[in-house]
Amino acid sequence: MSVPPTRSAPAPPPPPPETVPHLHRSLRRFDIMAMGVAAVISFDVLGQIASGGGEAVTWIAVIAAGFLLPYALVFAETGAAFPQEGGPYVWVKLAFGRTTAALTTLFYWVTNPVWLGGSLVFIAAESWDGFVSPLGSGTVADYTFKLLFIWAAILTAIVSLRRGKWITTAGAAAKVLALAVFSGTAVAYGVEHGFHGLDHASFAPTAVGFLGLVPVLLFAYVGFEAPNAAGDEMHDPQRDVPVSIGISGLIATCCYLLPVLAILSAAPAGQVTGIGGFMDAARLVFAVYGGWSGPLLTTAAVLFVFALLTQGSAWMIVSDRMQAMTAADGGFFSRGLGAFHARLGTPVRMNLLSGITATLFMVAAMHLASGDAAAVFGVVLTVAITTLLLSYLAIVPALIRLRLRRAEVPRPYEVPFGTRGFVVCASLVYAWIVLGSWVALFPGTLEHLVGLRYDFADTWGVSRATFETFTLGTVILLLAIGAAGLWGRRARD
Numbered sequence: 001m002s003v004p005p006t007r008s009a010p011a012p013p014p015p016p017p018e019t020v021p022h023l024h025r026s027l028r029r030f031d032i033m034a035m036g037v038a039a040v041i042s043f044d045v046l047g048q049i050a051s052g053g054g055e056a057v058t059w060i061a062v063i064a065a066g067f068l069l070p071y072a073l074v075f076a077e078t079g080a081a082f083p084q085e086g087g088p089y090v091w092v093k094l095a096f097g098r099t100t101a102a103l104t105t106l107f108y109w110v111t112n113p114v115w116l117g118g119s120l121v122f123i124a125a126e127s128w129d130g131f132v133s134p135l136g137s138g139t140v141a142d143y144t145f146k147l148l149f150i151w152a153a154i155l156t157a158i159v160s161l162r163r164g165k166w167i168t169t170a171g172a173a174a175k176v177l178a179l180a181v182f183s184g185t186a187v188a189y190g191v192e193h194g195f196h197g198l199d200h201a202s203f204a205p206t207a208v209g210f211l212g213l214v215p216v217l218l219f220a221y222v223g224f225e226a227p228n229a230a231g232d233e234m235h236d237p238q239r240d241v242p243v244s245i246g247i248s249g250l251i252a253t254c255c256y257l258l259p260v261l262a263i264l265s266a267a268p269a270g271q272v273t274g275i276g277g278f279m280d281a282a283r284l285v286f287a288v289y290g291g292w293s294g295p296l297l298t299t300a301a302v303l304f305v306f307a308l309l310t311q312g313s314a315w316m317i318v319s320d321r322m323q324a325m326t327a328a329d330g331g332f333f334s335r336g337l338g339a340f341h342a343r344l345g346t347p348v349r350m351n352l353l354s355g356i357t358a359t360l361f362m363v364a365a366m367h368l369a370s371g372d373a374a375a376v377f378g379v380v381l382t383v384a385i386t387t388l389l390l391s392y393l394a395i396v397p398a399l400i401r402l403r404l405r406r407a408e409v410p411r412p413y414e415v416p417f418g419t420r421g422f423v424v425c426a427s428l429v430y431a432w433i434v435l436g437s438w439v440a441l442f443p444g445t446l447e448h449l450v451g452l453r454y455d456f457a458d459t460w461g462v463s464r465a466t467f468e469t470f471t472l473g474t475v476i477l478l479l480a481i482g483a484a485g486l487w488g489r490r491a492r493d
Contacts, residue, residue: 029240031165032227036248037172039314040223041179041255043123043307046278048216048381049256050263054201055209057261059217062205064253067432068221070425072249073415075225076242077422078399081411083237086325087228087318088395093329094406095398102331103482108391109323110357110478111384112315116153117358118365118380120312121146124305127279131301138366146362153309154355157316160344161233164317171310176251178303179259182282186262189285195265208452212459215440218432219385220256222392224249226318233345242413279304316354324350332485379460379467383474386440389433390475396430441471 027035049056084090088108093101125145129135135142156167224245227234234240263281282300286293324347328338341348365380402409403422415422439446444464447454456464 027161027165027227027234027240029236029244031169032234032237032240032244033248034169034172035165035227035314035318036224036244037175037251037255038168038310039226039318040221040248040252041172041175041311042220043175043278043304043311045216045220045381046256046259046263047280049213049220050260050281052209052213054203054264055205056213057257057264058203058205059210059213060253060257060260063214063217063221063432064257067218067429068249068253071221071429072224072245074396074399074422074426074429076245077411077413077415078402079225079228079241079245080238080413081409082402083228083234083241085233086322086329087225088391088398089322089325089329091402092394092398095401096394098329098331099486100394102326102486103479104391104394105322105326106332106478106482106485107387108395109319109326109354111388111391112312112319113354113358114361114380114387114474115384116312116316116354117150117360117362119384120153120308121149121358121362122365122380124149124308127301127304131279131283132298132305143366147359149305149309150312150358150362151355153312153316154351154358156310156313157320157354158344158346158348158351160346161317164313164346168310168314168317171307171314174303174307174310176255178300178307179255182278182285182300183258183262185288186266186281186285188288190265192288201264207450208447208454211439211443211446211452214432215382215385215389215436218436219388221249221252222388223315224252226315228318238410238412316351320347320350320354323347332482379462379470382440382443382467383470386437386471387474387478389437389440392433393430393437396426396433400426441475443467 049060052059078091079087082091082094089101089105092104125135125142128145129142135145156164159167227244228237228241259278262285263278266281266285279301283297286297286300289296323332324338324340326332326338327350328335332338337349337353338347339349340346361380400423403419403426407419415425417424443459444454444456456467460467
């Protein structure tokens with residue numbers, strides 16, 4: 001008589017790659033949500049999105065439903081099931097091994113010093129120069145402001161998370177307050193002067209508009225999993241992560257949709273630019289305040305710059321932890337880069353490396369396009385978009401593999417319809433990421449494929465050769481650095 005096989009007990013959740021000393025549980029649900037809002041709501045892309053015209057509003061809504069919703073579902077489940085310090089690095093390592101995880105994390109991490117030293121610092125300097133105090137272009141004052149901006153963001157990442165979280169929380173509050181005040185002021189302006197921008201805006205979707213907006217909109221919506229990089233510093237990640245992702249995702253959608261509508265209602269057609277969109281529109285609508293418009297506009301500009309600064313800080317806090325975990329696990333040059341400070345509980349060495357990287361990229365970007373700030377902003381933002389989206393080409397398949405191969409891991413939250421629902425949602429997210437990555441790396445190619453006219457120099461303000469030097473050149477350089485980091489670590493092991 002055969003004996004039925006005994007069913008093995010469910011395996012416990014996998015441990016982190018390595019126990020990280022000096023960590024303190026500092027993040028509660030509100031803190032996780034605020035960090036997600038501070039990181040994901042990107043002030044610097046509002047003008048870039050609004051420059052797409054009326055159809056930008058349509059595509060914000062479409063991509064929110066078709067991409068953000070399934071994205072939030074799969075990352076909420078995975079973040080609650082695998083809440084270890086390092087977040088996406090741990091997920092990719094468990095699915096595909098250390099080499100793939102190390103390269104993926106490198107792209108995820110480097111996005112942020114590139115973004116801080118390029119997109120964020122340039123739009124902050126442009127706003128300060130135009131609304132607070134003149135800086136000029138390429139002057140000592142310009143360089144000084146940009147260096148102070150970069151290293152202030154790094155400093156807020158270095159301080160202990162118990163204190164640093166309040167800086168990012170203040171930044172999240174500043175963003176929501178500034179966007180709410182701006183949107184309300186735009187309505188008051190429209191009531192008084194008419195909503196002329198909307199009168200001429202076409203909300204009908206087009207293929208040209210879609211291809212132009214899809215990378216920047218995906219970039220605007222990704223990142224809600226970022227707080228998971230500090231998973232071991234959360235009090236109750238299994239319960240708090242899904243709720244935080246859901247709430248911050250809803251807030252982000254509103255904070256893109258309403259201000260873009262407000263910008264389009266106020267700014268004359270064709271005059272919305274990527275680098276000046278938000279503050280230029282604010283200059284127009286604040287006229288309703290009469291003699292108070294000048295001081296209020298200056299205050300708004302300072303608030304705007306502070307929000308940009310804390311946006312960079314939030315990403316430095318989480319991405320530096322991911323890269324530090326990679327280094328500590330032997331995937332990036334020296335394990336010493338993964339050390340967490342005994343008193344602060346932060347990866348100070350990796351924070352400093354991010355600051356140096358951001359500074360070098362800022363100096364390189366200053367020489368791009370002969371100082372044309374708008375062209376610099378657009379190209380550098382695209383570099384950041386490219387590196388971040390490319391990292392998800394490994395992260396999303398890792399989520400699917402973990403769902404299929406590690407189904408025994410307890411999942412406090414599950415995507416509707418179980419494994420099938422998870423795979424469908426993740427596959428949809430992956431299709432969007434592939435499309436966005438291609439368009440970001442090779443703009444204009446899909447337009448030519450379907451017979452649409454595309455003037456590269458007119459669109460970007462630089463030649464294709466200059467553009468690809470920054471985008472493809474950055475990708476190739478990162479692959480070389482990643483390979484060197486892995487080889488150098490193994491050579492010493």
